Amino acid sequence: MLYYLMACSVECGRFCLGYKGLPHEVIWVEMHDIAATMKSIGASPTGGGRYTVPVIKDPNTGALVSDSHAIAKYLDETYPDKPLIPRGTHVLMQNFESLFSSVVLKPSLRLLMARTLEIQKDNSREFFIKTRLRMIGETSWSDVAPEDKIQVQWAALKNGLGVVDGWYQKSEGRWIMGDIFSFADIIVVCWLVWWNAILKEEERQEIYTLHEGRWGRLLRDVNSECNTDLGSVGERIQSLL
Amino acid sequence: MLYYLMACSVECGRFCLGYKGLPHEVIWVEMHDIAATMKSIGASPTGGGRYTVPVIKDPNTGALVSDSHAIAKYLDETYPDKPLIPRGTHVLMQNFESLFSSVVLKPSLRLLMARTLEIQKDNSREFFIKTRLRMIGETSWSDVAPEDKIQVQWAALKNGLGVVDGWYQKSEGRWIMGDIFSFADIIVVCWLVWWNAILKEEERQEIYTLHEGRWGRLLRDVNSECNTDLGSVGERIQSLL
Numbered sequence: 001m002l003y004y005l006m007a008c009s010v011e012c013g014r015f016c017l018g019y020k021g022l023p024h025e026v027i028w029v030e031m032h033d034i035a036a037t038m039k040s041i042g043a044s045p046t047g048g049g050r051y052t053v054p055v056i057k058d059p060n061t062g063a064l065v066s067d068s069h070a071i072a073k074y075l076d077e078t079y080p081d082k083p084l085i086p087r088g089t090h091v092l093m094q095n096f097e098s099l100f101s102s103v104v105l106k107p108s109l110r111l112l113m114a115r116t117l118e119i120q121k122d123n124s125r126e127f128f129i130k131t132r133l134r135m136i137g138e139t140s141w142s143d144v145a146p147e148d149k150i151q152v153q154w155a156a157l158k159n160g161l162g163v164v165d166g167w168y169q170k171s172e173g174r175w176i177m178g179d180i181f182s183f184a185d186i187i188v189v190c191w192l193v194w195w196n197a198i199l200k201e202e203e204r205q206e207i208y209t210l211h212e213g214r215w216g217r218l219l220r221d222v223n224s225e226c227n228t229d230l231g232s233v234g235e236r237i238q239s240l241l
Numbered sequence: 242m243l244y245y246l247m248a249c250s251v252e253c254g255r256f257c258l259g260y261k262g263l264p265h266e267v268i269w270v271e272m273h274d275i276a277a278t279m280k281s282i283g284a285s286p287t288g289g290g291r292y293t294v295p296v297i298k299d300p301n302t303g304a305l306v307s308d309s310h311a312i313a314k315y316l317d318e319t320y321p322d323k324p325l326i327p328r329g330t331h332v333l334m335q336n337f338e339s340l341f342s343s344v345v346l347k348p349s350l351r352l353l354m355a356r357t358l359e360i361q362k363d364n365s366r367e368f369f370i371k372t373r374l375r376m377i378g379e380t381s382w383s384d385v386a387p388e389d390k391i392q393v394q395w396a397a398l399k400n401g402l403g404v405v406d407g408w409y410q411k412s413e414g415r416w417i418m419g420d421i422f423s424f425a426d427i428i429v430v431c432w433l434v435w436w437n438a439i440l441k442e443e444e445r446q447e448i449y450t451l452h453e454g455r456w457g458r459l460l461r462d463v464n465s466e467c468n469t470d471l472g473s474v475g476e477r478i479q480s481l482l
Contacts, residue, residue, distance in 0.1 A: 088330075088420070090413065092330060095408070098340060099336045102343075168332075170331065177329035182329075184333070
């Protein structure tokens, strides 16, 4: 069984395939090549008509699936052992993603964009700047994340993680679903993996001291559950924020 | 088995007890009497240190439980047949409540407050106005919901319901959890019940024409699942928004 995976930094697809025990091949795509590559293989655009990664191509069925949630759902339908989205939780899981996003990512979006630009390759920088300025309605990159905004957004990121820590505390187990591992934990850890690649060393270290070491432990636990080894510091990652 | 239930308009507790097939007695409390009544029976305050309803008192165990989510969880632990919060979904369900609230209730809060005041008894009006002004940081009731704001908030309420309709469409079943009835559906319907009590007749009718009649159907289905008959138009309700 062979998978071709066009993976974004958030690595959701790789965790999902690893959890299912499905061998796969990863094909990296530069950010400015995504739309052309996705069109050339016949992948569908996702939300808002944009072409995004990850996308999987399943040689067993010929299916080509875009969007990490849709990928998890497709894998559950096609390979039902070890469900990623337990029966009945499809909508609750999508809502979890929305809430995680509005609690953690939205309040720190400009900080994360600034750090992401810092690791872009030269030939993707211009594309990144142009598209992200349009996304947040600014005209100059210097207005995106000046130092005072960075400080506020860094505090907001840690504050958001505090909310997510509260969810784990309430869950009565290691995972968001208590003793049931699910796609929800993969979502959280995908962002940790990405932060490992983009954040400054001292920022990264600070995250791993928060909430009694929850985030390092969670990253290890999810890697162990998925038979993966993703998120080592400084790993080469193409980001898509 | 006998329950004493101090129920708020949102009726969550009554649906939960009905679903479990647990006989109960309902004790209504006027809004301005809630704090004193709850203290007198030894109930705990809920979020933000406020005393709220519903509260249940279980004569089988002596337990006194505040907050509708905590009540559902308590009932599942004590009477495990027919779970309200299926195994593993505790946190996802709380997140569902948060998201429902921010999608539907927050954008229409002032409209809902204005309509709620209209049905308050005389001896609760002053208390309601004072506490709600403090809640939203206004000093005069005339600034809470002038006609132009009402129009915007009414559109926002319908728009929010459109989002929730999308969740039901995606769920691949009658319920938020597909073919599994859960507390999530009770949350949605509690608000419908309450709107039946507070909204103007033409507003109420408009809601029941939306989304191909989803909301009337859902109210009927949940009542049928819970062996209840809640939410008839004009039912006497004390609201707690």
